[in-house]
Amino acid sequence: MSGPRLVDASLFVEGDALALAGSRCRTCATVAFPRKASCARCAGVDVEPHALPTEGTIWAFTEQLFPPKPPYAVQGADFRPYFVGYVELGGEVIVESRIVAMPGALRIGQPVRLITEAFAPHGDVVTFAFTPDGSSTR
Numbered sequence: 001m002s003g004p005r006l007v008d009a010s011l012f013v014e015g016d017a018l019a020l021a022g023s024r025c026r027t028c029a030t031v032a033f034p035r036k037a038s039c040a041r042c043a044g045v046d047v048e049p050h051a052l053p054t055e056g057t058i059w060a061f062t063e064q065l066f067p068p069k070p071p072y073a074v075q076g077a078d079f080r081p082y083f084v085g086y087v088e089l090g091g092e093v094i095v096e097s098r099i100v101a102m103p104g105a106l107r108i109g110q111p112v113r114l115i116t117e118a119f120a121p122h123g124d125v126v127t128f129a130f131t132p133d134g135s136s137t138r
Contacts, residue, residue: 007119007127010034013051018114020128022093024050031092053090054114056130061085061099061106078121087112087130098129105132 006012011034013019023035027044033052038045067079083099083106099106100117112130119125 004116004118004124004126006116007125011128013049018116019054020052020089020095020114022050022052023047033089033093033095052093052095055133056087056089056095056112058099058106058108058110058112058130059086059088059094060108063103080121098127100129100131 011021013021020033021035022031022033023037024031024047025039025042025044026046026048028039028042030039030041031050031052032040032047035049036047039047061083062085063081063083065081083101085097085099085106086094087097087099088094098117099112100115111133113133115129115131116126117129119127
């Protein structure tokens, strides 16, 4: 992936296509994100890298209306409310993420797709997020 700097490159699959890097246990097939060295379900260590699906559905969400406590980068006047929630990816795993959408545009079970979003206003660092398919972003 070229362009802006990633907040944490280990969260992403290397290459030009945007995908999150998870892991899959070869013993019990449990998928995890971020990738793990051992399985949280069976405690096995036979895990392999696993690219997560780039599309999923909103499992739960809320709007963050106030700045998080430090050490987060955005404080004071630069803070803008945002959505955060859980996204189910292909029935494999549920990922906590920012969700980029206009107020009133989200619902449980809504299809979303993986995107990148600026980590902080006026910065060159991006993180992962999800947005509803076909929606306008803010």
